[in-house]
Amino acid sequence: xxxxxxxxxxxxxxxxxxxxxxxxxxxxxxxxxxxxxxxxxxxxxxxxxxxxxxxxxxxxxxxxxxxxxxxxxxxxxxxxxxxxxxxxxxxxxxxxxxxxxxxxxxxxxxxxxxxxxxxxxxxxxxxxxxxxxxxxxxxxxxxxxxxxxxxxxxxxxxx
Numbered sequence: 099x100x101x102x103x104x105x106x107x108x109x110x111x112x113x114x115x116x117x118x119x120x121x122x123x124x125x126x127x128x129x130x131x132x133x134x135x136x137x138x139x140x141x142x143x144x145x146x147x148x149x150x151x152x153x154x155x156x157x158x159x160x161x162x163x164x165x166x167x168x169x170x171x172x173x174x175x176x177x178x179x180x181x182x183x184x185x186x187x188x189x190x191x192x193x194x195x196x197x198x199x200x201x202x203x204x205x206x207x208x209x210x211x212x213x214x215x216x217x218x219x220x221x222x223x224x225x226x227x228x229x230x231x232x233x234x235x236x237x238x239x240x241x242x243x244x245x246x247x248x249x250x251x252x253x254x255x256x257x
Contacts, residue, residue, distance in 0.1 A: 106201055110229055113202045117181035118195040121204060121228070126186045127193075129210050129222045139227035141237035143245060145212075145220045154241055156221045157254040163190055163219035166252060167211035170221060173247045174209060177240075196225070196240060204228045205237060209244075218255060221248075 107114015112121050134140055134150050144152035159166050167190040174180060174194050183193040183206070190211040195204050207225045214220050223244060225237040 100200060100202065102201060110203075112204045112228055115202075115204075117197075118183040121183065121195060121206070124184050124193040124206065124208065126189050126191055127208050127210075127224075129191075129208065129224065132224055135226075137231045139230055139233040139237065141225045141241045142223070143241045144222040148222060152222075153238060154245070156223070156245065157257075158214050158218050158220050159248075159252045160217070160255050161219055161252050162217055163211040163213035166190075166219035166221065167192070169252050170209050170211065170244070170248055173251065174207065174244060176247070177243065180207070198236070203230070205233070205240070207240070207244075221245075 104114055132142065132150055142150065142152045143154040143156050146155045161169060171192050175182065179197040179199065181195050183195050185192045192209050194207040196207060197204055205225055205227050207223065209221060209223045211219050211221055223241050225240050227233045227237065
């Protein structure tokens, strides 16, 4: 953690912590009932029919939802400054905390795999900032990076 992050941690306590510390353990989330804030500091990736309307559409992968969950768990865990916060394998849902490099600002990421048949699955990924009004596009970039990394391991089904 940088000295600047430590100083900011005096005013924004979660910035003065490491990993997922300083934030409550997220419970299982009903991804279909996401309430998006008016602020531009979130990004949602989901299938085209998903509500609320996603910023980025996810396709159907040639993996079962269980295998897709395992793949996204590995992909997200390998991202820089990204730490596991909670995993709910029975719900095919996992939560992470991603920290910014300089200020150690925490962002929350919820990911859930969803079946689209016995050998296919899709994803919903919701990344959002804990602090601030704008994220300068960081959450969208994170969602796109996760999907790009996943596509190297899990091919999409042809439309």
